Amino acid sequence: MLSYLPPDENFLGIAAEHSTDRAQIAILPLPLERTTSYGKGTKDGPRAILRASHYVEFYDDEFDRELCFDVGIATLESLPLKKLPPPEALSLIEARTREILASGKFCVALGGEHTVTAPLVRAHIERYPDVSVLQLDAHSDLRDEYDGTPLSHACVMARVAEFLPPDRITQVGIRALCKEEAAFIRKRGVHTFFASGIRRGRYGDEWIERVVETLGEKVYLTFDVDALDPSIMPATGTPEPEGLTYSECIALVRRVVESGRRIVGFDVVELAPIKRLHFADLVAARLVYKLLNIAFFHERPKSSRRSPKPRRSSRA
Numbered sequence: 001m002l003s004y005l006p007p008d009e010n011f012l013g014i015a016a017e018h019s020t021d022r023a024q025i026a027i028l029p030l031p032l033e034r035t036t037s038y039g040k041g042t043k044d045g046p047r048a049i050l051r052a053s054h055y056v057e058f059y060d061d062e063f064d065r066e067l068c069f070d071v072g073i074a075t076l077e078s079l080p081l082k083k084l085p086p087p088e089a090l091s092l093i094e095a096r097t098r099e100i101l102a103s104g105k106f107c108v109a110l111g112g113e114h115t116v117t118a119p120l121v122r123a124h125i126e127r128y129p130d131v132s133v134l135q136l137d138a139h140s141d142l143r144d145e146y147d148g149t150p151l152s153h154a155c156v157m158a159r160v161a162e163f164l165p166p167d168r169i170t171q172v173g174i175r176a177l178c179k180e181e182a183a184f185i186r187k188r189g190v191h192t193f194f195a196s197g198i199r200r201g202r203y204g205d206e207w208i209e210r211v212v213e214t215l216g217e218k219v220y221l222t223f224d225v226d227a228l229d230p231s232i233m234p235a236t237g238t239p240e241p242e243g244l245t246y247s248e249c250i251a252l253v254r255r256v257v258e259s260g261r262r263i264v265g266f267d268v269v270e271l272a273p274i275k276r277l278h279f280a281d282l283v284a285a286r287l288v289y290k291l292l293n294i295a296f297f298h299e300r301p302k303s304s305r306r307s308p309k310p311r312r313s314s315r316a
């Protein structure tokens with residue numbers, strides 16, 4: 001049984017009729033923070049995104065629609081991850097994700113540290129065995145262990161590569177990794193698009209096409225907000241210069257869908273909100289809604305609605 005957050009706490013602040021059982025989209029807040037290495041605060045990420053989302057417009061000009069009313073977006077209560085030992089916390093995430101997918105909903109997880117992605121991918125593989133993983137990130141996260149634990153956020157893709165063939169992982173925006181991770185990429189066939197390579201033309205002008213070609217028909221997207229340049233996304237544990245622009249990320253994800261591939265679920269992780277720097281929270285909230293608009297590109301709006309949409313007043 002899934003329980004949902006009320007309109008004053010849910011994603012976008014939408015009325016109950018569009019944000020409960022009938023919704024096609026489920027937002028799952030995962031405030032996990034165990035192994036942050038530098039800046040702290042990822043446990044506050046989901047709440048900051050939900051709060052900022054109340055200032056994101058329902059309407060998207062590119063798609064000319066209000067997706068939240070066309071398909072519905074329900075926000076689940078946060079999982080009680082704080083008191084559990086890490087392996088149990090990850091099992092709980094996997095079980096809840098399975099439950100969401102079994103109910104026929106599209107799952108969007110909000111981190112929290114990147115560690116949450118392993119159980120999310122595992123649950124999606126069960127439903128979509130041939131899924132590819134597209135990882136937008138500054139860090140390749142392929143270390144075997146970090147700070148003495150294999151369950152660190154810095155190891156999450158190494159954990160994923162234990163149950164998903166490494167050549168079904170595509171990483172974009174990478175600009176910080178160790179020698180062993182570089183060797184892992186070469187030997188195991190991970191598709192890695194380095195930020196330096198994108199900027200220096202290593203993949204040609206059509207680098208987005210090169211990325212998309214590596215993906216299968218179904219794609220799980222894991223978006224570590226540190227993929228973005230720190231100028232637009234400073235609110236993350238380990239910000240790295242020479243990041244991607246917001247527009248580049250959107251263009252890439254859009255191209256995935258335009259190429260006929262399907263995004264089957266995604267997460268946005270590693271937001272560590274900075275007090276009085278609320279623009280970064282809003283960037284993350286807008287990103288989530290934009291990614292949803294892109295992922296539901298092919299879903300036709302309903303021809304009629306049962307009742308008038310609730311409207312928020314002013315946005316000024």
Ligand SMILES: [Mn+2]
Pocket residue numbers: 114137138139141153224
């Ligand atoms: Mn990461």
